[in-house]
Amino acid sequence: MKFTSVFDIIGPVMIGPSSSHTAGAARIGRVARDLFGRKPKWAKIHLYGSFAETYKGHGTDVAVVGGLLDFDTFDERIKTAFEHAKNEGLEFEIIPETANKEHPNTARIVMGDETSEMSVEGISIGGGKIEISEVNGFKLRLNGGMPAILVVHDDRAGCIANVANCLAMHHVNIGHMEVSRIERGQTALMVIEVDQNIEERILQQISLIPNITKVSKINN
Amino acid sequence: MDVLFHNVRELVELAEKENKLISDIMIEQEMNMTGRTREEIFAQMDRNLVVMEQAVERGLNGVQSVSGLTGGDAVLLQKYIASGKSLSGDLLLDAVSKAVATNEVNAAMGTICATPTAGSAGVVPGTLFAVKNKLNPTREQMINFLFTSGAYGFVVANNAFISGAAGGCQAEVGSAAGMAAAAIVEMAGGTPAQTAEAFAITLKNMLGLVCDPVAGLVEVPCVKRNAMGAANAMVAADMALAGITSRIPCDEVIGAMFRIGQTMHPSLKETARGGLAATPTGKALAAKIFGSAVQVD
Numbered sequence: 001m002k003f004t005s006v007f008d009i010i011g012p013v014m015i016g017p018s019s020s021h022t023a024g025a026a027r028i029g030r031v032a033r034d035l036f037g038r039k040p041k042w043a044k045i046h047l048y049g050s051f052a053e054t055y056k057g058h059g060t061d062v063a064v065v066g067g068l069l070d071f072d073t074f075d076e077r078i079k080t081a082f083e084h085a086k087n088e089g090l091e092f093e094i095i096p097e098t099a100n101k102e103h104p105n106t107a108r109i110v111m112g113d114e115t116s117e118m119s120v121e122g123i124s125i126g127g128g129k130i131e132i133s134e135v136n137g138f139k140l141r142l143n144g145g146m147p148a149i150l151v152v153h154d155d156r157a158g159c160i161a162n163v164a165n166c167l168a169m170h171h172v173n174i175g176h177m178e179v180s181r182i183e184r185g186q187t188a189l190m191v192i193e194v195d196q197n198i199e200e201r202i203l204q205q206i207s208l209i210p211n212i213t214k215v216s217k218i219n220n
Numbered sequence: 221m222d223v224l225f226h227n228v229r230e231l232v233e234l235a236e237k238e239n240k241l242i243s244d245i246m247i248e249q250e251m252n253m254t255g256r257t258r259e260e261i262f263a264q265m266d267r268n269l270v271v272m273e274q275a276v277e278r279g280l281n282g283v284q285s286v287s288g289l290t291g292g293d294a295v296l297l298q299k300y301i302a303s304g305k306s307l308s309g310d311l312l313l314d315a316v317s318k319a320v321a322t323n324e325v326n327a328a329m330g331t332i333c334a335t336p337t338a339g340s341a342g343v344v345p346g347t348l349f350a351v352k353n354k355l356n357p358t359r360e361q362m363i364n365f366l367f368t369s370g371a372y373g374f375v376v377a378n379n380a381f382i383s384g385a386a387g388g389c390q391a392e393v394g395s396a397a398g399m400a401a402a403a404i405v406e407m408a409g410g411t412p413a414q415t416a417e418a419f420a421i422t423l424k425n426m427l428g429l430v431c432d433p434v435a436g437l438v439e440v441p442c443v444k445r446n447a448m449g450a451a452n453a454m455v456a457a458d459m460a461l462a463g464i465t466s467r468i469p470c471d472e473v474i475g476a477m478f479r480i481g482q483t484m485h486p487s488l489k490e491t492a493r494g495g496l497a498a499t500p501t502g503k504a505l506a507a508k509i510f511g512s513a514v515q516v517d
Contacts, residue, residue, distance in 0.1 A: 006374060007268075008374075009373035010369060014334060016326030016330055016338050016341075017327050050385040104490075
């Protein structure tokens with residue numbers, strides 16, 4: 001079931017003109033920033049399908065940039081997000097693509113700063129609701145409706161149990177979990193949806209577990 | 221985390237069995253799914269209602285979009301109603317003008333509440349604030365109007381789609397109009413079964429509607445589609461309250477909308493490449509706004 005709340009239907013409160021192309025785009029940008037963990041210094045924003053065809057009219061470009069600056073869907077600053085990006089030192093490029101993606105409203109954000117880089121692909125499925133479909137090349141499905149932790153790790157025995165134990169120690173309940181890897185024995189990803197927002201110190205503890213390379217989170 | 225209903229049939233059966241309103245069932249499900257209290261859920265919906273009220277008010281004072289394509293029609297309609305010459309009735313035109321007002325604010329990048337989307341955000345509040353003057357509802361009943369709308373939107377979103385890019389305008393304004401019709405029926409004292417008839421009658425008459433925004437902007441024809449969505453909802457609600465039923469059950473109408481949307485050509489699904497967007501005037505407007513020709517199939 002994609003839509004779980006009545007407020008997915010009656011809502012969000014947002015700056016017009018399009019829930020898919022403006023509010024959804026802002027949310028994809030904001031979740032991408034959340035996953036990156038801080039404001040990126042640069043971002044390449046690739047737009048596909050209807051996003052690529054109509055982004056100018058819908059303010060999709062300002063919305064994604066606004067999201068990367070941590071603006072919510074109803075933040076009036078979205079309208080002038082390009083100026084805010086300039087002032088805050090975020091360089092960005094909007095790249096409309098012609099390739100067909102599975103979903104008509106897809107955005108792929110490649111972002112980084114001097115220490116790291118990350119790619120996040122999101123789709124806007126209607127009414128402002130989004131799903132994250134790919135992070136750093138890993139396919140996944142994350143709807144941003146629940147707080148979640150993403151853990152990049154080496155594909156070794158015990159990794160998953162160690163992370164689950166760490167969460168158990170802090171009385172964090174796991175609602176849904178997905179694990180995937182690009183190749184056996186190489187890099188793998190855990191996507192863990194949890195019932196409450198995660199404190200920074202828990203993330204730090206997880207990052208100290210052996211074979212863990214990166215930990216990020218989405219709060220709700 | 222239990223879902224109480226997956227389709228309209230289950231929703232109506234549950235309401236009738238427990239002698240409750242459709243809005244009651246929606247609130248209970250929200251409590252089940254989120255673990256939040258009734259008060260918290262009600263308060264959030266009240267805030268959405270406030271945003272809707274402010275958007276209608278702002279639009280009735282007159283707004284203009286950045287492109288200049290839309291704005292000011294809500295004001296024209298209000299003046300016309302005041303002249304006492306309206307043919308289709310003051311209440312109907314009031315709903316239409318308030319739907320237009322909301323969408324004009326949306327097009328001007330103002331603050332609105334998506335119902336179910338921004339492009340279709342006028343229909344539900346437009347009809348709500350019009351029938352309010354006739355039915356004199358309590359604040360609670362006005363908030364319930366939004367929960368009833370939400371219950372139907374919830375079913376459509378999970379069984380079909382609510383975005384123009386996925387299913388055309390029938391999925392957006394079509395859904396919004398059906399949601400509004402169902403909520404009007406409940407506010408007017410109709411039965412849960414009659415809310416479903418109103419939804420079915422409305423959506424049947426918006427099947428096949430394409431999403432063809434000129435220049436890709438949520439303005440032409442979106443603002444006037446909201447106007448007609450509101451009119452459609454009002455008439456369908458009256459028909460259902462009169463005892464008229466749909467020969468095709470509500471869930472099957474939603475299924476038909478889904479299949480039509482799946483087979484709809486991509487040029488007619490919010491890509492601005494077909495329909496009105498591809499007319500000579502549509503293309504000329506796009507070129508004027510963006511200073512260059514747009515790609516058209």
